[in-house]
């Protein structure tokens with residue numbers, strides 16, 4: 389939140405020289421090709437491709453972006469317009485673990501701010517930042533769809549519900565001991 | 570009471586194909602396969618099923634605009650809208666995690682009825698467990714020959730794919746969803762042409778909500794008469810109702826359409842100790858506030874409209890007396906401002922402006938002029954002034970909140986601060 393928004397620069401000259409085979413692994417290429425086969429156009433696999441590569445590399449670097457664009461036959465700026473549109477595509481490096489804390493209405497009614505402040509204090513970072521050791525990134529998220537068990541967060545894609553300070557501390561200790569990794 | 574949806578529900582250990590079949594699963598689809606597609610459409614029309622995605626449009630009528638017959642385009646699509654991102658709404662997740670085969674069967678019936686040969690589930694990215702369970706169900710159905718070529722020895726073939734999105738509320742709007750599926754930026758499209766005629770990849774397309782589709786197996790198996798009689802009122806069938814906020818047991822229940830809001834509140838054990846109900850949203854963040862005096866309203870489309878709100882998703886959010894109405898509205902508007910796709914000016918600029926003003930009022934810096942400006946903004950972002958329904962949806966809790974909680978707004982201004990200490 390307090391993080392500065394980076395100015396995104398697409399190097400069009402560089403885009404021309406990136407061949408996706410030099411950047412993406414065979415596993416990534418196969419998975420993306422499979423997604424392409426499910427739609428009438430290769431472009432339609434863009435969001436799947438971004439997720440496939442992000443799963444392997446944690447985030448989408450410029451190089452990955454150029455490579456995916458090259459593979460799908462679209463321009464890098466077009467793909468950038470899609471990548472930056474979505475909350476769950478990371479265009480900056482993230483930590484080993486990513487926490488998305490819900491800040492929507494039912495969690496607000498359950499005072500999620502107490503959880504938010506505890507996380508900021510424990511991790512010593514603001515939302516949008518990564519701990520110095522590169523372990524944990526803290527991000528806000530819109531309603532996670534478990535409003536009946538608010539407050540809630542998503543840790544590395546897994547929902548953690550009915551949060552309180554105690555469950556949060558246990559979770560953090562688990563992370564620093566290297567569990568869930 | 571019949572529970573055509575939740576009778577199949579098992580959240581810990583959802584039914585596999587065999588278990589689902591033993592309890593009557595896929596009988597609705599088999600019934601449909603023995604009928605002409607138009608007959609299936611008619612049965613759904615007769616059932617009076619209304620879409621559960623928020624607008625409450627009659628499903629049968631929606632389908633009837635799809636070109637049918639020999640001259641119709643060869644490729645048509647069915648899409649399940651499972652992008653559930655309306656704050657305070659968690660009903661589709663419940664259905665997909667607990668009864669994945671019910672959704673698959675519902676989609677097969679809908680696809681057959683409109684003559685689609687490819688179907689997609691558009692699932693929000695955060696719903697990982699849904700994704701695993703749905704993929705498992707699809708794989709099982711494929712292996713059993715229920716999906717694929719020449720299903721049950723008929724001429725009908727259908728492929729069904731799971732598409733996981735990556736988190737953006739506007740993707741739930743059906744034309745934005747179509748753009749998103751095509752790999753484009755998810756801005757809504759101008760209508761007409763309507764998706765039923767020119768949709769995904771330019772072909773006839775139906776987008777239905779997940780819960781809508783889950784109603785189809787029961788309708789085909791038991792008939793439209795049975796379905797209409799499930800409820801005692803004008804809206805047919807059952808509904809997944811729910812509640813969240815400071816109640817004792819938040820949750821979801823399948824109940825006859827037209828159940829009163831008071832009954833749903835009572836099922837949740839009512840407000841937590843020492844808390845009093847101040848207001849409630851009937852169906853998600855984009856519906857108008859109602860008051861405790863409206864609790865006896867039947868949760869059905871017309872009845873809720875009459876008292877000045879909307880059914881929306883039918884999952885209620887309650888505001889208690891320890892939380893600030895201005896703070897609640899600010900939280901809702903922040904969501905809409907962040908999720909605006911930015912395509913049209915009233916929404917792109919109006920929502921952040923509303924957030925700025927509301928923050929000022931909540932912080933005790935607000936003036937009388939700010940209240941007028943907020944009222945004006947409600948007008949600028951109302952239906953017809955914006956490209957899609959996101960901005961008018963954001964206006965709903967704002968305008969009704971300003972009306973019902975006018976004293977709270979005034980207190981913030983007069984006493985230069987939030988009486989709730991926010």
Ligand SMILES: Cc1cc2nc3c(=O)[nH]c(=O)nc-3n(C[C@H](O)[C@H](O)[C@H](O)COP(=O)(O)O)c2cc1C
Pocket residue numbers: 619620621622623624625626628631650651652653654655738739740741742743744776777778779781782957958959
């Ligand atoms: C901003 C916005 C978000 C929406 N999100 C959803 C959603 O997540 N799920 C859904 O089913 N409908 C959503 N809708 C409604 C859809 O546009 C559409 O009306 C619905 O999917 C139709 O399905 P139904 O006829 O079965 O109700 C949204 C609409 C708007 C304007």
Ligand code: SF4
Pocket residue numbers: 739757908909910911912913914916917955956957958959960
């Ligand atoms: S109303 Fe908002 S979300 Fe809808 S098209 Fe306009 S800017 Fe986009």
Ligand code: FES
Pocket residue numbers: 490491492493494495496530531532533534535538539540656657658
């Ligand atoms: S509001 Fe937090 S999970 Fe829905």
